[in-house]
Amino acid sequence: MGHALNNLLQDILARYKRQRGYNVLWMPGTDHAGIATQNVVERQLAAEGLDRHAIGREKFIERVWQWRRESGGTIINQLKRLGSSCDWRRERFTMDEGLSKAVREVFVSLYEKGLIYQGDYIINWCPRCHTALSDLEVEFEEHNDGHLWDLQYPLADGSGSIIVSTTRPETMLGDTAVAVNGSDERYRDLVGREVILPLMERKIPIIADDYVDMEFGSGAVKITPAHDPNDFEVGLRHGLEIVKVMDEKGVMNENAGKYAGLSREECRKKVVEDLDELGLLPAVKDYSHNVGHCYRCRTIIEPYLSNQWFVRIKPLAERALAAVKEGETRIIPQNWEKTYFNWMENIRDWCISRQIWWGHRIPAWYCGACGKMIVARQDPEACPECGARELRQETDVLDTWFSSGLWPFSTMGWPEETETLQKWYPTSVLVTGFDILFFWVARMMMMGLEFRDEVPFKDVYIHALVRDEHGQKMSKSRGNVIDPLVIIDQYGADALRFTLAAFAAQGRDVSLSEARIAGYRNFVNKLWNAARFTLMNLDEDFDPAAAVEPAVLSPAESWISHRLNRTIEEVVAALDEYRFNDAAQALYQFTWHEFCDWFLELEKPDLFQSEDGDRRAAARAVLYRTLERIVRLLHPIMPFVCEEIWQNLPRPAAAPGSIMATAYPGAEPEFDDPAAVGAMERVMAVITAIRNIRGEMNLSPGQPLAAVIRGKDEAVLATLRENAPSIISLARLSALEIDAGAEKPAQAAAGLAAGVEIFVPLAGLVDFRQEAERLKKAIKKAEKEFSGVDKKLGNEKFLAKAPAEVVEKERAKHRELAEKLEKLRVGLKTLEAVSGP
């Protein structure tokens, strides 16, 4: 579903920009997901009773390609079902030949610049995946069931002992020192002396190092250089011995003495038992601490000393940092820039080697004769040093992100200087989730700047994550993934797309609920039905190319045309600023509530009953023009239904073959008509008031009602008279009288709207106590509003300091409410006079 959201947003932009006349390149593709994919195929092998070592590297790689051929298209197919309008001919894969060439070029080039080095360091090791991981690939999780064990190490001369604390007692087997802070008075005399490491009976020194926090625990720390990054640093500073006590599977090795062969978990248990027995375990406390887990298999990570390849990242990060600081690349929403800066500023070297088989094999060879290492663009035939031909290639492969970091240019043919590259690099926008801001965005920035000398993209739009209804991140391991294909089958791609777009508010996660999707499915349906209505009202000889003259429009038609202009402006502004939810919201509101609920109903009298041919023609023309624009506006979000409707609509001969190729509508100022909007708002207010009386009196829509309208403002009355057919139709009246001097009918319900009084005679229809209740309710509501405005206007400071237009607005409201209250009170009084209190 994350892919669905991500792709949807890109698709909306691509379709929108195409309609706006841009030449759009959208290149689809996937990375090879090294560890995850290798795990899948290893599981397949395990099911067959095999493992990768049994079949060998070449056969294994073949199997992976086979698996990829069978299921690698899954995501791509999902995207196609969703309607993604990528350039599918340009689909790329990080293991393709061209991209692999780019990987090799980048590796060798960075190596030659001294930005890649190999060495023995503590890295994050997954004992299950059997590989090193970068810092980013370790997920920390709070474990509150941990313990802090105090271990007692006797001094070698038998004069006492020193206590150290640890959360990982099994590592004590590899301790090669005990460290204290040099300025710690308590231990001053002990520095330089030795302790006997229990269980191993080894003598190890007590050293002084600033790293030790005197406040924590006993103020003394056991040092295990081979199994802890800090201890490794301490070890380097003091030239300590390094003892590895674990192998690559997390099993204790021969250096662990009698514990050899035990798993790290079993060993911990046994070490604790044995120390306890020796009386060297003075305390055990419950302890809550963070434990690193493999991001692919959740296994607990082992900090492990190992020979690996690294990228010296600082020089690359500096440029990537500056590019965003200087605005060459914008990150949207901007909050993320801070996160990006923070990470770039505190970045550490990137471990890029992985001990798996699926991936780009590191282009380094070792000479069997002289031991020289060769890093080369072309596979070497012989050792340049000694000429020997026994060359052995490095078995490690590169981190998948190393190759995906090259995506913006490797997919365009780099290192060749292709036309594509010339034309499209740097790209306009990258759309991605924040969860891969560091993994991917940061690396693309660094690689792009290093190898193209230009940022890879001008905008980075960071969207939210799709979560389940409990706000949990959707992931395969949690098993709470909602399959987009299932949703598409059930509700349609357009419904899913609209839902995701409507939820995609900047900086906020998407909690996807099926009820919401069902709701937007109804919207698709609504649009479809509105299109049916439109189609069945267009003549055979309707001319879609005929110009519509603003002068011939009815007030309702002018109103909808004006509102269409405003909606277009809103949607364009929203899409230009990546406010997808605002665009969706504006279109939803306009289409359903203005076009369907009001406009179609308002047009029915003209369409069905008018004797005037020109009037009917105008109604049809505006109906057509509005719907035709609605589907073009909605096309980026709901391409399927919009295309279908558009294909069914009559259209000018010159129109393109698909809605995809049409222009995005723009506002047409000649259709702006604020006066018509004002008039229609009055008409609608009157209709709503009458409907309200009907509803509150529980009168069914079939019940014929008459209405009498009176008011002082002749202009308003004229407007209402002009629109009397609309009022009669939408309020379902049998008769309507509009007259400044009209008599209030006896036994009538009264309403107020648009500055006029509305009476609906109800003699014999309802219980008048009910109407009295309704009026009392209305009075109470109006009183509450009135007192608020009254208080405001009674405040001299408000009158003095608020802008004049705000004050005037309050005054007008004050007058209206006073008048309304007066009329309601009179109405209630007369009612009580005829019907009794």
Place this chain on the structure above:
RNA sequence: GGGCGGGUAGCUCAGUUGGGAGAGCACCGGCCUUACAAGCCGGGGGUCACAGGUUCAAGCCCUGUUCCGCCUACCA
């Protein structure tokens, strides 16, 4: 430890220069009104987490408190 985001109607959430608290779903009442019952019409419902402050005016700005989520970090 540092950083970020959030607490608005029963639920999920909008609310962009501070000036009438909104949507969808759910709920209540009335309707098969010939585009649509996946619909139409009407309605109820919120001391905008809490406490202060700035302002004529605060959901929005400032300070503090509290709760929740996420990211990040080498305290054994």
